[in-house]
Amino acid sequence: MVIGILIALQINNWNNEAANKRDEQNIVKNLNLEFKKNRKNLQESIKHHKQILSCATxxxxxxxxxxxxxxxxxxxxxLERTLDYRSYKPSQAVVLDVISSGKLNLISSDSLRLLIFDWSSNLEKNEENYLTLDESNQDLVLTYLIKNASMKxxxxxxxxxxxKKTKLYHDNYNMSQDIEFENVMDNHSWSILNYIMALENLENTMTRIIEETNKNF
Structure with a gap:
């Protein structure tokens, strides 16, 4: 009787392990697909913001x-081109479900689990850098342009x-000779570059996650 119970427990353990392994494979596969899609969108965002930095230059x-x-x-x-920055918002349905549901423990790869934590941390830093760019634009660039340029x-x-251009007299030459304008654009250029570097850091983490998940399915 004791032997029968032990066998039953062993079979139950095997079944649980097999189920966990299937769940892990599905999680890894879905993470791989989500991050591949995100990377494509991220690369487009990096390209877009490098073009903005080029215009600022x-x-x-x-x-x-x-x-x-x-x-x-x-x-x-x-100038219009330099103002066309955008916040990068990746899809996170899979990764958030894995973290919130406790399924992260099903992932046997220590390096993959650490990369997922790195991703969440880097995403927060990326959002902070975007907010710095947006605040700089609102407080410095637009404030200056409203007073010294034609927004129309x-x-x-x-x-x-x-x-149609403004019917009011305006000449960009005076602005182009203003040291304040140079300082404003210098700060704006720095904020754009800082955001690009944050996006590239995200791309690096994303690529490592994709490489790691490719090993597991």
Whole structure:
């Protein structure tokens, strides 16, 4: 009778282990798919923000140039482009379910579990860097442009598409000779670069998670 009970317990343990193994395989597979999709979107976001930084660099290079040089470029269009930053919001349905449900313990790979914790931490840092960029834009860039530029002319190249410039007199040349404008754009460029670096750090963690999950299914 005792032997029968022991056998039954052993079979039950085998069944539980087999079920846990199946659950682990499903979790790892779903994590792999989620992070592959996220990485594609993240790479597009990095590319987008590098283009924004390039436009900010073009603006910086025009500051202090003579009027005939400035007139060869569309400063309003460049400025609109530098304002087109976006928050990166990845899909987290799988990873949040794994963490909140306690299923993280089913993952046998120590390195994968640590990478998931790193991902959550890096995502928080990324959001902090985005907020720094947004606050810098709101408090410095837009505050300056509202006083010294034509927002209608700038927004003409964005979603508003006025198709007409302001009827009021405005000349970007005076702004391009202002040290405050240079300082504002320098700070904005730094904030954009800082955000790009945070996104690239996310991409690195994401790639390592994908590589780790590829080993397990």
């Amino acid at each position: 073009d603006v910086m290079n025009l500051i202090g140039e003579p009027k005939e040089v400035l007139n060869k470029h569309n400063l309003d269009s460049l 002319n700038i927004d003409n190249y964005g979603i508003l598409q006025w198709n």
